[in-house]
Amino acid sequence: MTVAKLYISKREGIWYDTGAWGVIVLTIDRENEKLPHLLKLLDMGSFKIIFQQEVYEMMQYRVPEPDFHSFEIPEMVVGFRFASMEEAKEFGSKVRGRLQVLIEKTAQRNNEAESKGLLLYMYGLPHYVDKLSLQPRTAAVEVLSECFALSVAQFLEAGGHLEKSIKS
Numbered sequence: 001m002t003v004a005k006l007y008i009s010k011r012e013g014i015w016y017d018t019g020a021w022g023v024i025v026l027t028i029d030r031e032n033e034k035l036p037h038l039l040k041l042l043d044m045g046s047f048k049i050i051f052q053q054e055v056y057e058m059m060q061y062r063v064p065e066p067d068f069h070s071f072e073i074p075e076m077v078v079g080f081r082f083a084s085m086e087e088a089k090e091f092g093s094k095v096r097g098r099l100q101v102l103i104e105k106t107a108q109r110n111n112e113a114e115s116k117g118l119l120l121y122m123y124g125l126p127h128y129v130d131k132l133s134l135q136p137r138t139a140a141v142e143v144l145s146e147c148f149a150l151s152v153a154q155f156l157e158a159g160g161h162l163e164k165s166i167k168s
Contacts, residue, residue, distance in 0.1 A: 002087035007079035020050045057102040
């Protein structure tokens with residue numbers, strides 16, 4: 001927990017002071033690791049949340065200056081100017097450490113799922129299909145057919161080639 005001021009940028013390199021400042025905390029529910037980890041900026045007088053952002057696996061947490069940290073959110077970049085460089089360094093280490101834990105847990109889940117089944121990527125997202133319940137070709141066809149609203153039979157009738165199965 002440390003004191004920081006909130007900045008935003010809609011264009012690279014141009015930062016706007018929001019006037020908001022307070023205590024910034026990284027919240028982690030150690031009893032239920034499935035709950036999201038959050039960065040929260042709290043008003044020091046009322047302890048109301050001024051700003052809140054989930055810490056997600058692919059978050060690019062940057063430290064362009066020792067007392068200034070930033071990360072992207074939809075439509076803009078958020079920055080925090082810390083009151084203390086030492087506390088900024090410690091806070092950045094905690095956030096980066098938590099990001100590393102999230103990456104490792106995802107890799108572990110992917111490895112477990114991959115050993116149990118077929119890993120397919122659609123739209124950049126992984127989909128797992130149990131090899132024991134479906135043959136790999138049939139499993140892949142079923143997953144692909146979901147995306148394009150085709151039945152497995154239609155897909156196979158078209159020779160198993162997706163471009164022949166899509167009707168324009």
